[in-house]
Amino acid sequence: MTDAAQPKAPAPIAAPPSSTWTSRLTIHATQALRAKMRQAQALLSHVRGTRNVAVVIDRALDLLIATELKRRYGAPKRVRRTSATPKPKQGPTRARDYIAASTRNEVYVRDDGRCTFIGDGGHVCGSTYLLQLHHRIPWAKGGLNTPENLTLHCFTHNQIEAEREGLSGRHKSPRASSN
Incomplete structure (x- = not known):
């Protein structure tokens, strides 16, 4: 058989334009x-x-x-219609179990959804995984649930800060297996 008689391979698929980034994703569904x-x-x-x-x-x-x-x-701030008589503003809360959604949202937006822990060398962690609200003045030591006292820390750095404050050993990693 000559080269002319052999079937030709299909033309390769053209690469996507350089202005877009694509990736192949294969899953077992x-x-x-x-x-x-x-x-x-x-x-x-x-x-x-x-x-x-x-x-x-x-x-x-x-x-x-x-x-x-x-x-x-919490939901991002929205403009809501209010009645003629404004509701009294709630003060800072000491309730451990509850941090207002508006406060959580304010901290998240302010910290850009990243861990704000600053290491010994001045490096900011910046992780976006396993984020937790961290009390600058620990709740156990009288800290309030206010945006000024709260910041985002990843799980690891929140635990490091707890150890520094003598509050370690209270929580296990959320990623730790239950086996």
């Missing part, structure tokens, strides 16, 4: 996950481009992120 994806595609079938799984995943992640941000740090 259960039947339940595949069913959820099909249902999501069906619900979004009126929206152009939703036959593309990446578009559906992108929208789903947007909703997940917004929901978790609201749950963890």
Whole structure:
């Protein structure tokens, strides 16, 4: 057989434009996950481009992120209509179990959703994982749940600060296995 008679390989897929960044994602999906994806595609079938799984995943992640941000740090401030008589403003709270959503949101926005721990060399951690509200003056030592007394720390740095204050050993890592 001559070279002319051999079948030609398909042309390679053109690379995406350099202005966009793409990545291939491969997952092993259960039947339940595949069913959820099909249902999501069906619900979004009126929206152009939703036959593309990446578009559906992108929208789903947007909703997940917004929901978790609201749950963890409170809803962003909105302009609300108020009555003619303003409600009295609540003062700082010492309630351990509750930090107002507006306070959590203010701290999250102020700290840009990152750990603010400053190490010995002056380096700011900046992690976005396992964030916790850290009391600059510990709650156990009279610190209040105010934006001025709260900051974001990752789990590890929150524990380091607790050790410095003599409050260590109270919590286990949220990532520690239960086995």
